[in-house]
Amino acid sequence: MAPARGRRRLPLAERREEILRAATELIAASGFKGVTLEAFADACGMTKAGLLHHFRSREELLIAVLERRDELDLTSVADVLEPAPDPATARAVMTAFVRRNLTQRSLVQLYTVLSAEALDPGHPAYSYFATRLREGRAMLERYLLAWHPRPGQAAVELLAFLDGLQLNWLRDESIDFLAQWESFADRFFAV
Numbered sequence: 001m002a003p004a005r006g007r008r009r010l011p012l013a014e015r016r017e018e019i020l021r022a023a024t025e026l027i028a029a030s031g032f033k034g035v036t037l038e039a040f041a042d043a044c045g046m047t048k049a050g051l052l053h054h055f056r057s058r059e060e061l062l063i064a065v066l067e068r069r070d071e072l073d074l075t076s077v078a079d080v081l082e083p084a085p086d087p088a089t090a091r092a093v094m095t096a097f098v099r100r101n102l103t104q105r106s107l108v109q110l111y112t113v114l115s116a117e118a119l120d121p122g123h124p125a126y127s128y129f130a131t132r133l134r135e136g137r138a139m140l141e142r143y144l145l146a147w148h149p150r151p152g153q154a155a156v157e158l159l160a161f162l163d164g165l166q167l168n169w170l171r172d173e174s175i176d177f178l179a180q181w182e183s184f185a186d187r188f189f190a191v
Contacts, residue, residue, distance in 0.1 A: 024110050066128055095182075112166055140155035
């Protein structure tokens with residue numbers, strides 16, 4: 001019997017990456033709650049059973065999508081994981097990060113949608129986002145804001161600005177994200 005239309009064999013690593021890319025797009029468009037296992041499988045030309053061979057549950061797939069996003073982010077800044085000695089260096093690192101995010105609208109949308117959904121303590125990514133916030137703040141304080149007189153407060157302010165700008169940019173593509181970032185950065189890094 002011939003395989004179903006759209007179904008094909010791929011090496012394990014390629015199939016897993018295909019699933020994660022498709023799941024990222026689906027979750028970014030519909031949120032986690034709005035996508036069934038069947039929809040994830042269909043997006044990859046797989047059966048539900050085939051998908052469950054790679055990920056034991058929707059929740060496991062969600063966490064893998066989030067971890068993949070984190071890996072991509074970390075890879076983009078891995079060569080600059082030294083504490084920024086001054087505001088100009090920190091600004092350059094953050095501006096590079098902002099520019100990179102502008103090329104990944106679906107990942108920004110994924111993160112924004114899921115972070116809102118995961119405010120519910122019953123959501124499978126609730127703990128992930130709580131940990132990510134805590135670790136992200138600590139990384140900002142240690143690597144980008146150690147020069148700041150109040151690195152903890154500065155980290156919260158920087159994250160709040162970026163999260164808010166991303167949300168508004170996702171709603172209104174006419175917002176010049178980079179111009180808004182530069183205007184904020186002029187003030188923020190002028191300490």
